[in-house]
Amino acid sequence: MKYVPVQWNTNKWYYDAALLLGVALFLVVFIYIAPGVLSHERPINAPIHNARAFGACAFLMLTVILCIGPAARLDRRFLPLLYNRRHFGVMTCAVALTHAFYVLNWYFAFSPTNKFAAVLSSNTSFTQLAGFPFEALGVFALLCLLILATTSHDFWLKFLTAPVWKSLHYLIYPAYAAVVGHVAFGVLQDQGNLSFAWITGIGATLVAALHVAAALKERLAGDPLGAGADWIGIAPTTQMTEGYAKIARLPNGERVAVYLNQGKLSAISNACAHQNGPLGEGKVLDCLVTCPWHGFQYNVTNGQSPAPFTEKVPTYRVRVENGTVMVHRQANPPGTYVEPVPLNTGAMG
């Protein structure tokens, strides 16, 4: 399907409208309603106030974004929040950029030194914790956010491939840690008010705890590793449920989703061609499985999206042997048709 700037639909409009409203509400509350609570009782000028407002907003947005992924892995009820997280990320980057704009044009603007050089040279106490140059942490985090936001278009996932794109987007983890450091060695050094310390501590701890919990869950109770040489055992036939899949890891690291559709077995890659969402967690209707992340659909017999879409995923050969569903470890090229195999058979499929 031809690329477009943004694939809008009604749900995305609602999602983005809610995001914009939330950002506007936060800024209004921060700037006009709660300056006393947030230690702004001392007179500060508008650029500083705006820098703090946008900085705090970016931190909060990033915290929420980073909670969505693991929360959805731990509990499927959070999946709707995952739906348009990309727009959330791009908006966060824009808010963080605005924060940087206000900082640059106030703290580093009134000298002959280049503004950007001034940010990098104004504090170089890298060898000590007290007075650590938190600006550098902010610059690093902003650079990461820029890379993530600018490579968020679907084109980049397809062009770079999932392993490269995902590896690049792992930058969000060091970026968030850098943001926490930026806040901890920056605004939290303010001796007047502990509100930010509590907000930062609770938010960052929640992000860390959710990520560790979700990763441990996947490691301990995640998709089982299939056993076998060429033909890999996935699950006993008795465990197959009509309309749903069993997901298993293959020895080469791929994940396969084996569906029972109208009494017959079909297997496709578990990774959606769009953003590698878990296809095996989707339900099959009329031979089509729907990705739980963004709604992309694939025919489970050939791995192809219905026209006019052109996305394809690899398929696998399936057979039933001694009451066990098995797939061949070698994936077929994306879009290859494989004849579905009746569940109640012990012969080769």
Add this chain to the structure above:
Amino acid sequence: MTFAETLVWIAQLWLTAGAVVAALFLLIGMDRIDEDARGAYVFRPLLVPAVLLIWPLVLWRWAVLETGRDNWAARHRPPRRQHLVFALGMAALIAFSLIAGLSVRQTWPAHIAPERLGQTDGVEN
């Protein structure tokens, strides 16, 4: 030239090279390696900022696709196994940042009343 100025100069060079790559890739290369991009032009300006930032990666992938060395199976293998490593690493860095940041936080001596600085040597401080 100071170290900071050198970094800024390198960044400018990086972005300039990125602009050249962006022009070549978006006007010529993209149509050659992605059939979904043929005839689709409106979305291309959106890609410019990314090319400016990651242009070496763009050149590498462009070369891989042009020479037919792309491994189609690899794009269906998201690196999920690294989740735990990154989660634990991030949690450790967060804990360190919070503890270290709060431990060096200085407390204002409450028993000393603030004092407005007066005029000295004819200069208002």
